[in-house]
Amino acid sequence: MKPRRSPSLIFTRVLCPALACMSAMTCVAQGPQATPSILAPASTSAHQIYALSQFVLMITGGIFAAVGGLLVFVIIKFHARDDDAEHEPPQIYGSTQVELAWSVIPILIVVVLFLTTARIIFAIQDAPEPADALDVIVIGHQFWWEFRYPKLGIVTANELHVPVDRATYLRLLSADVDHSFWVPQLAGKTDLIPDHPNETWIQPLHTGLYLGQCAQFCGVEHAKMLLRVYVDSPQQFAAWVKNEQQSGVQDSTVAAGRHVFDTEACANCHRIAGTAATGSFGPDLTHLASRATIASGVLANTPQNLHDWIQDPNSLKPGVLMPAMQLNESQIDELVAYLDTLH
Amino acid sequence: MGVQTLPIDAALDVTTPRRSPSQLLEWLHGWVVTVDHKQLGLMYMLYAIVFLLVGGAEAIAIRIQLAFPNNLFLSPEVYNEMFTMHGTTMVFLVGMMYIFAFGNYLVPLMIGARDMAFPRLNAFSFWMSAFGGLLLYYSFIGGFGLYGMGGAPDVTWWAYAPLTAKAFSPGHATDYWALALIVMGFGTLGSAINIIATTLCLRCRGMTLLHMPLFVWLMFVTSGLILIVITPLTAAQIMLLIDRYLGGHFFDTQAGGSATIWMHFFWIFGHPEVYVLVLPAFGFASEIIPVFSRKAIFGYPAMVAASVGIAFVSLGVWAHHMFTIGMTSVGNAFFALSTMLVGIPTGIKIFNWLATLWGGKIRFATPMLFCIAFLFQFLIAGLTGIMLAVAPWDWQLHNSYFVIAHFHYVLVGAIVFNIFAAVYYWYPKVTGRMLSETLGKWHFWLFLIGFHVTFDTMHFVGFLGMPRSIYTYMPDRGWNTLNLIISLGGFVQGIAVLIFAWNLIYSWFRGKEAGNDPWDAWTLEWSVPSPPPPYNFATDPVVYSRRPLWDIKHPDDPDWKYEA
Numbered sequence: 001m002k003p004r005r006s007p008s009l010i011f012t013r014v015l016c017p018a019l020a021c022m023s024a025m026t027c028v029a030q031g032p033q034a035t036p037s038i039l040a041p042a043s044t045s046a047h048q049i050y051a052l053s054q055f056v057l058m059i060t061g062g063i064f065a066a067v068g069g070l071l072v073f074v075i076i077k078f079h080a081r082d083d084d085a086e087h088e089p090p091q092i093y094g095s096t097q098v099e100l101a102w103s104v105i106p107i108l109i110v111v112v113l114f115l116t117t118a119r120i121i122f123a124i125q126d127a128p129e130p131a132d133a134l135d136v137i138v139i140g141h142q143f144w145w146e147f148r149y150p151k152l153g154i155v156t157a158n159e160l161h162v163p164v165d166r167a168t169y170l171r172l173l174s175a176d177v178d179h180s181f182w183v184p185q186l187a188g189k190t191d192l193i194p195d196h197p198n199e200t201w202i203q204p205l206h207t208g209l210y211l212g213q214c215a216q217f218c219g220v221e222h223a224k225m226l227l228r229v230y231v232d233s234p235q236q237f238a239a240w241v242k243n244e245q246q247s248g249v250q251d252s253t254v255a256a257g258r259h260v261f262d263t264e265a266c267a268n269c270h271r272i273a274g275t276a277a278t279g280s281f282g283p284d285l286t287h288l289a290s291r292a293t294i295a296s297g298v299l300a301n302t303p304q305n306l307h308d309w310i311q312d313p314n315s316l317k318p319g320v321l322m323p324a325m326q327l328n329e330s331q332i333d334e335l336v337a338y339l340d341t342l343h
Numbered sequence: 344m345g346v347q348t349l350p351i352d353a354a355l356d357v358t359t360p361r362r363s364p365s366q367l368l369e370w371l372h373g374w375v376v377t378v379d380h381k382q383l384g385l386m387y388m389l390y391a392i393v394f395l396l397v398g399g400a401e402a403i404a405i406r407i408q409l410a411f412p413n414n415l416f417l418s419p420e421v422y423n424e425m426f427t428m429h430g431t432t433m434v435f436l437v438g439m440m441y442i443f444a445f446g447n448y449l450v451p452l453m454i455g456a457r458d459m460a461f462p463r464l465n466a467f468s469f470w471m472s473a474f475g476g477l478l479l480y481y482s483f484i485g486g487f488g489l490y491g492m493g494g495a496p497d498v499t500w501w502a503y504a505p506l507t508a509k510a511f512s513p514g515h516a517t518d519y520w521a522l523a524l525i526v527m528g529f530g531t532l533g534s535a536i537n538i539i540a541t542t543l544c545l546r547c548r549g550m551t552l553l554h555m556p557l558f559v560w561l562m563f564v565t566s567g568l569i570l571i572v573i574t575p576l577t578a579a580q581i582m583l584l585i586d587r588y589l590g591g592h593f594f595d596t597q598a599g600g601s602a603t604i605w606m607h608f609f610w611i612f613g614h615p616e617v618y619v620l621v622l623p624a625f626g627f628a629s630e631i632i633p634v635f636s637r638k639a640i641f642g643y644p645a646m647v648a649a650s651v652g653i654a655f656v657s658l659g660v661w662a663h664h665m666f667t668i669g670m671t672s673v674g675n676a677f678f679a680l681s682t683m684l685v686g687i688p689t690g691i692k693i694f695n696w697l698a699t700l701w702g703g704k705i706r707f708a709t710p711m712l713f714c715i716a717f718l719f720q721f722l723i724a725g726l727t728g729i730m731l732a733v734a735p736w737d738w739q740l741h742n743s744y745f746v747i748a749h750f751h752y753v754l755v756g757a758i759v760f761n762i763f764a765a766v767y768y769w770y771p772k773v774t775g776r777m778l779s780e781t782l783g784k785w786h787f788w789l790f791l792i793g794f795h796v797t798f799d800t801m802h803f804v805g806f807l808g809m810p811r812s813i814y815t816y817m818p819d820r821g822w823n824t825l826n827l828i829i830s831l832g833g834f835v836q837g838i839a840v841l842i843f844a845w846n847l848i849y850s851w852f853r854g855k856e857a858g859n860d861p862w863d864a865w866t867l868e869w870s871v872p873s874p875p876p877p878y879n880f881a882t883d884p885v886v887y888s889r890r891p892l893w894d895i896k897h898p899d900d901p902d903w904k905y906e907a
Contacts, residue, residue: 036808036820038739046739053736060726067722070697075715078636080704088897089704093905094642098698099691106690110683113729117683118676120735125672142511172669177506178602180667180742184808188738191668194505194596196603198669211820215667215742215810217499219506220419223813298817318419 034209038184042210042231044203045124045187052120059109124188127201133167136160140172140179140192140214142321143221144283144296154244155271157283158296160229163237164207172198177219183212183229191216204231213297220319226297247274248286249341257338260331269322272342282322289342295320306336378462381875383469384448385773390473391440396844397480398432401425403837406797410830412818422814423497424516428479430500431520433754435527436476438620441762443469443534445623446562448773450538452868452875453556455547455884460540468533475527482519496520499812501613501664502583504594504605509587518587521580528577535566535573542566547867549886553647556866556889557640560647561626564654565619571658572615579608603668610661618657621753622650624761625692628714631768632696634864635711636703639902642695643889649688649695656685666737675734682732689725693718708862709783713764716791720756724749727802742812745805751798763790763843770847771861775873776854782846790839796832800825865890 041050138160139146147156162168172181174192181200182189190200204210214225232240250258258275261267267277273286288294291301295317299305308315310332313322327335374382404425408417417425447465451458459465483495494516498507507517542563546555555563583605585591592598594605633640640646662670662678670678696718705711727749731737740746763786770778804825809816816822860869869892871879888894888902 034819037806038743038808039806049735049739052733053730053739056730056733056736060729064722064726067693067697068719071700071715071718071722074697074700075705078700078703078705080637080706088637089702091639091900091902091905092641092698092702093639094645099642099645099695102694103687103691106687110680110686113733114676114680114683117679117733117735121672121675121679124735125675177511178503182742182808182810184739188735189667189741190738193602193668195599195601196596196669212808213810213813216503217423217506217812219511220423220497222423223419223815226817 034211036184036211036213040185042185042204042206042208043187044205045201046185047205048120048124049188052116055116056113059113063109129169129201130167133169133201134162135169135171136162137171137173138181138192140174140176140181140218142176142219143214143225143317143319145225145227146175146283149241152241152245154241155273155284156244156287156291158226158228158293159291160227161232161237161240162202162204162229163234164204164231166234167201167203169199169201172200178216179214179218179225180216181212181227182215183210183227185210186212186229186231189215202229204229207231207233207236211297221317224296224298224317226293228293228297243290243343244287246287248272249343250274251338251341254334254338254341257334257336260327260335261338264325264327264331266325266335285339285342287342289340303336303340306339307332310335376466378458378466379877380447380451380459380462380465381773383465384444384446386469386473387440387444387447390476391437391444392844392847394432394436394440394476396840398429398437399837399840401429401432403833405429406830406833408814409816409826411827412816412820412823414815417814419814420497423499423812424495426812427496427499427520431479431496431524434500434616434620435524436479438754438758439527439531440472442562442565442620442623443472443531443538445558445627445765445769446534446538446566449769449868450541450559450562451545452871452879453559453866454542454545454550455867455880455886456541456545457878457880459537460544461537464533465537468530468537471530471533472527473530475523475525475530478519478526479523482516482523485515485519494519501609502605503609504583504586504600504602505596507583507587507605508595518584521583521587525577525580528573528580531569531573535569538562538566539570547880547884547886553644554886554889557629557643557646557650558623558626561622561629561650564650565622568615568619568622568654568657572612572619575608576612579605579612582608603665606665606668607661610664611658614661614664615654615657617750617753618653620758622653624717624758625650627761627765627768628696628717630864630866631710631714631764632699634768634862635706635708635714636700637706638699638703639890639893640695641698641701642691643906645691646695649691652688653685656681656688660685663732663734663737666734667741679732679734683729686725686729693722693725708767709778709780709787710764710768710862712784712787713760713767716787717757717760717764720752720760720794724752724757727752740805742810743805744801744809744811747811748798748801748805751801755794756798760790760794763787766843766847768862769868770850771854771857772868772873772875774851774854775857776850777857777861778846778850778854782842782849786839786842786846789835789842793832793835793837793839797829797836798832800829800832804829860892863896865892865896867891870895 041047135151137148137150145158147160172190172192174194176194179192180189181192186202186204187200190198192198208231210229210231212227214222218225262276267279269279269282271278271280271284271286293299294301294305294309298317299309310325312324313320314324377383404417408414408422447459494514496516496519498512498517506512542559582591582593586593586595592600594600594602596602629640629646660678660682663682666675731740731749767778767783804822807821809822857873859872867884888906890902894901894903
């Protein structure tokens, strides 16, 4: 007999997500967890915005209760009754006193809201850059992210590493069309616009993984331009920097794969530091194996996924600019083996 | 007497009345060459309803795709075409057309005129708009893009540069989009000029500006706004085409052009456009709510002043669509303030509608049901608008589903609900028959439920960080259940709209006879037969107040004794 779906299963499948939403709404969600929710702030500016949003929600909620309640009252109280159908109600054309009085209320609300808003705009946008801030250049590409750490000499892609409790200043550039950098737990979004350099900053309060994605339509694969930010402890971050500053690992057991990489078209678009591959059109692969995902956060970085990706990127991310390289099976296997050594 | 050499008699009309097949042709020909404001109004309406169904079908396709994570119902290319076409269709082919449908049909009737000021310009404008729409949809066949999937525009309805450049949007899809908007823009400008001229020049005796029905006032303000805002849109489209075909660099960032200048051009049109669409809807509410409350509108002068005020303020708020592009903090603060200011005249309007209901004898016929729902939803839309005006919060909410929820609350919750109200209210005047109240109630309740299931939920999925314009999403993001709920609500709305369409057809043949004045209303259009005869009024009416029919029905207690 086919077992009936148990209540607990329904609970986990249906109610839990709903409850999770509700609890997120009421800000029960605490501490770092991988979610793109704006209701679980984990950085200085995200907290400032969150506090402001609660204040605004309180005021608008009050207006909603008052005016909505009035509307409900009016339609219940003044609906037409059958026993008195032929008489028209008294006609009232207006009242200057009443109208002036209720015009003052929205004006006062606007004054309060504006002053609060302006304070937070200036606090976040004009915050002075601390001397120890980390500088990162973020470059948006159709449909992936390039991260450059100019003072550290690091170039990487799609997975941003920043230290906890320290400000990171992001200079936002675009190589092609408009994109938008949005990791809701860490900061509001700022657009990456070609020939229009922008800047934003994040100061994460907890270590962990934070999810985001491109928030400005940028073409066919806009939906799969995902973004991962790893907030590291100072030690983890130092270790990560040290590793990233190395050239690509040269393991002689995978020389065949490296040969494929250098002699087929791979090297035209991708860079592996310390080799002849110096392309800059696609993501830097020097430390590909140290990343958790490929294809801008779309796929887990496993040998099988890498294999399928190289064979036909379009079947996994239709519209991606990387072409299928027409390699044979053994070439792909060699290549995957090589890429897997690039820690 | 001279000899008559020319067969003058024969020169007039020698054709004998024709028989069946060609009668149909003549009937069609009559519609094609008509310059009658009522026929043109009806054609605008038919056009808007057909495209409402088309745009709705596109929305359903979008919701099927998003019902589940990593769904494969639509390819990314087709999805991007669908949401671009949905937005463009609903704004330009439904929104703009419904304005002129009601404006053309009702403005002359309401001010006691026999037609619009420029009947031929009127026809020209309609056909320009109609061909613009055809041009947009022809792109499915003619705009073959790079992907071989047909070539409808796929650059979003705000079409940010430089994604629209030849390098990123090859093929002709974007050209069809730009050209269609230019062509429709000329039609829109023509109609706006016409409504302004009609309102200023053709009012009957006694119809001073402050005796005009509020709907006429709002059409007048809307038309003025259209004259201001369609112009930058058209200019931007021409600049875009120059970039694409004549080597221009307005938006070519590789050659020193500016991506942000497109945003300014687009939103100086795009934001007032929302008010262009919503002001006539306010006009419907301001006609329907008094009649079904059995009271005069409360604070008429304040309502007029608030409408004009909204139009003016709306011209200074466009950059609240651009809080994330890296404006200065002062710029952000300015546009936060100007946007919040819109809340003041809008709040006054809501208070006045409530005061009109207060002390009335409210009859809940279908038009009134839609208007009550409008009041409730417009209140929420206004409040979420305030939230989005709070620039730092907008850095989070911008381009998320919260924004989608907000503007659908305005465009559907306020505007479409009021369009439905207006159709139920004026259908008897146009056809001589009532729409079925039973089907109307089904339509109302299903649409109301579907609307709230869909768009209330969208706010929350926006809070959870779901961005707009994405054809799919990963299953681990916490958006799965909410998206399924949103899609289910979409289907309920779809069913409700089909009931509405059926009601329109069914009642055309089987509806109850309406008579001249089924709602016991007060404006001039209800004084003429339903449907109104050609040229509307046999003799020019004379009015003494804002509610001429009230004066006639209550000679002992006329309005003109009391109106300020």
